[in-house]
Amino acid sequence: MDEILSIKNLTKTFDDFVVLDHINMDVKKGEVVVIVGPSGCGKSTFLRCINAFEKIDDGSVLLSGESINPSKGKQNKTREKVGMVFQSYELFPHKTVLQNMILAPMKVKKVKKKDAEKEALVLLERVGLLSKKDSYPHQLSGGQKQRVAIVRALMMNPEVLLLDEITAALDPEMVREVLDVVINLAKEGRTMVIVTHEMLFAKAVADRMIFIDGGRIVEEGDPVSFFENPQTERLKKFLNSFTY
Amino acid sequence: MDLDVLISYFPKYVEAFFLTVRVGVIGIGIAFLMGIISAFIVYFKVPILSFIFSAYIELFRNTPLLVQLFFIYFGLPKLGISISAEVCGVVGIGLLGGSYMAEGFRSGLSAVPGSQNEGALALGMTKSQMFFNVIFPEAFSLSVPAIVANVIFLLKETSVFSAISLMDLMFTAKDLIGLYYNTTEALFLLVVFYVVMILPVSIVGNMVEKRVHYKMFGV
Numbered sequence: 001m002d003e004i005l006s007i008k009n010l011t012k013t014f015d016d017f018v019v020l021d022h023i024n025m026d027v028k029k030g031e032v033v034v035i036v037g038p039s040g041c042g043k044s045t046f047l048r049c050i051n052a053f054e055k056i057d058d059g060s061v062l063l064s065g066e067s068i069n070p071s072k073g074k075q076n077k078t079r080e081k082v083g084m085v086f087q088s089y090e091l092f093p094h095k096t097v098l099q100n101m102i103l104a105p106m107k108v109k110k111v112k113k114k115d116a117e118k119e120a121l122v123l124l125e126r127v128g129l130l131s132k133k134d135s136y137p138h139q140l141s142g143g144q145k146q147r148v149a150i151v152r153a154l155m156m157n158p159e160v161l162l163l164d165e166i167t168a169a170l171d172p173e174m175v176r177e178v179l180d181v182v183i184n185l186a187k188e189g190r191t192m193v194i195v196t197h198e199m200l201f202a203k204a205v206a207d208r209m210i211f212i213d214g215g216r217i218v219e220e221g222d223p224v225s226f227f228e229n230p231q232t233e234r235l236k237k238f239l240n241s242f243t244y
Numbered sequence: 245m246d247l248d249v250l251i252s253y254f255p256k257y258v259e260a261f262f263l264t265v266r267v268g269v270i271g272i273g274i275a276f277l278m279g280i281i282s283a284f285i286v287y288f289k290v291p292i293l294s295f296i297f298s299a300y301i302e303l304f305r306n307t308p309l310l311v312q313l314f315f316i317y318f319g320l321p322k323l324g325i326s327i328s329a330e331v332c333g334v335v336g337i338g339l340l341g342g343s344y345m346a347e348g349f350r351s352g353l354s355a356v357p358g359s360q361n362e363g364a365l366a367l368g369m370t371k372s373q374m375f376f377n378v379i380f381p382e383a384f385s386l387s388v389p390a391i392v393a394n395v396i397f398l399l400k401e402t403s404v405f406s407a408i409s410l411m412d413l414m415f416t417a418k419d420l421i422g423l424y425y426n427t428t429e430a431l432f433l434l435v436v437f438y439v440v441m442i443l444p445v446s447i448v449g450n451m452v453e454k455r456v457h458y459k460m461f462g463v
Contacts, residue, residue: 053362053365053366076365076368076370079366079367079368080368081368082366083366084362084366086359086362086363088359089363090359090360090362090363090364090366091363092360092363092364092382093382094382094385094456103367103377104364104367104368104369107369108367108368108369108373109368152367153366153367156368
C-alpha cells in the first residue's frame with residue numbers, strides 16, 4: 001500500500017508553548033488511524049496542521065508526495081484533497097441539506113448542478129437522510145447534522161478525511177448513528193485520521209491507534225495490543241480513566 | 245380643515261412625493277452598494293483601502309446629514325464642480341446611508357461564528373468563495389433588521405433636503421404654509437404622505453425579517 005500522508009518532525013508552537021513536538025506519522029491509503037489523548041495534548045492542532053489551518057513551525061507534511069504547508073494563497077488546493085468534519089458540524093444555516101452538499105463541488109470543482117445533486121442524493125440515501133434533502137440544518141437533530149457534515153465532506157471526494165471529535169457534542173443515543181456511518185466508510189477503504197474520546201468506537205474502527213500526550217506520540221500500535229496490553233505507564237493511566 | 249384646500253394642495257404633494265421617493269430610492273441604492281463594498285473591504289482588512297473606508301464610515305456616521313449636504317451643495321461649486329440639488333440629495337443620502345449600511349453589515353458579519361469560515365475553507369473554497377457564498381449571506385440575514393431600520397431612517401432623513409431647496413415633501417409643505425397660511429391642511433397632508441411612503445417599507449421589512457430569520461433559526 002502507498003503512503004498517502006507522510007508527516008515528518010512536525011513541530012508547532014504557540015508563543016513559547018510547544019504544542020506538537022517532532023511528530024512523525026505515515027498514513028497508508030485506506031488506513032484508519034485513530035488518535036487519542038488527554039485534553040490539550042495537541043490532537044486537534046495536529047489535524048489542523050494537516051489541512052493547513054495552522055502554520056507549522058518545523059518539519060513537513062506531505063500529501064501524496066506534495067508538501068502541504070505551501071505558500072500563502074494555495075491552501076485551498078490542499079483542502080480540496082483533505083476533507084474535515086468538525087465537532088460543531090459547521091453546516092451553512094441558510095442553505096438546505098442538498099444545497100450544503102453541492103455548494104463546494106459546484107464552486108470549487110465546477111461540477112454541474114445536476115451531477116452534483118445526483119451524487120448528493122446517492123450519499124444521502126446511504127446515510128439514511130434522503131427524506132431530509134430539503135430541510136434546513138436547524139430542522140435536524142445533532143446526529144443528523146453530523147451525518148450531513150460527513151457526506152458534505154465526501155462530496156469533494158477527499159484523499160484523506162479528518163474527523164475532529166465528531167461525536168463530542170452529541171447526545172449518547174445519537175453517537176451511534178454517526179459512528180456507524182464512519183465504520184461503513186472504513187469498510188469501504190476510506191483513508192481517515194480520527195480524533196475521538198469514544199474508546200469502543202476507536203477499537204472497532206482503527207487499523208492503528210496513536211496516543212499523544214504533551215505534544216509527543218507516546219505510544220502507537222494495533223488496536224488489540226494498544227487496548228489490551230499498553231506498554232507505557234501514561235497510556236495505562238489514560239485508558240484506566242475510562243473505566244469505573 | 246378645509247377639504248377644498250386639501251384637494252388643491254394634493255397634486256403638489258404627489259409631485260413632491262415622487263421626487264422624494266426617487267431621490268430616496270436611488271440614494272438608498274447607492275447606500276446599499278457603498279455599505280457592501282465598505283463591509284467587504286473592512287472585513288478583509290484590505291491594506292490602505294480599509295483605512296480609507298473606516299475613515300469614511302466614521303466621518304459620515306458622526307456628522308449630521310444637513311452639514312454633509314451643505315458641504316456638497318455649497319462647497320463643491322467653490323471647487324468648480326456644480327451639481328443640481330437633486331444629485332446633491334442622492335449623493336448625500338448615498339454617502340450617509342453607506343456609512344450606516346456598512347455598520348449594519350459589519351454587525352452581521354461579526355455575529356457569524358468564525359468557525360463557519362473554517363467550515364467553508366475546509367471544503368476547498370477560496371476566501372472570496374467563502375465570503376460571497378457562506379459568510380455574507382449569513383451576515384445579511386442577521387443584518388436585515390438593521391438594514392430595514394436604516395432604510396426607514398434614510399427615507400425620513402430626506403426631509404432635510406428642503407434646506408438645499410429640493411422640492412421634496414417637507415419643502416412643499418413649508419412653501420405652501422408660507423404662501424397661504426393653511427397650516428393645518430399642509431401639515432396634515434405632509435404626515436399622510438410620509439406615512440404612505442414609509443409604512444409599506446416597514447411592513448415589507450417585517451415580512452423579510454421573519455422570512456430570513458426562519459431560514460436561519462427556524463423560529
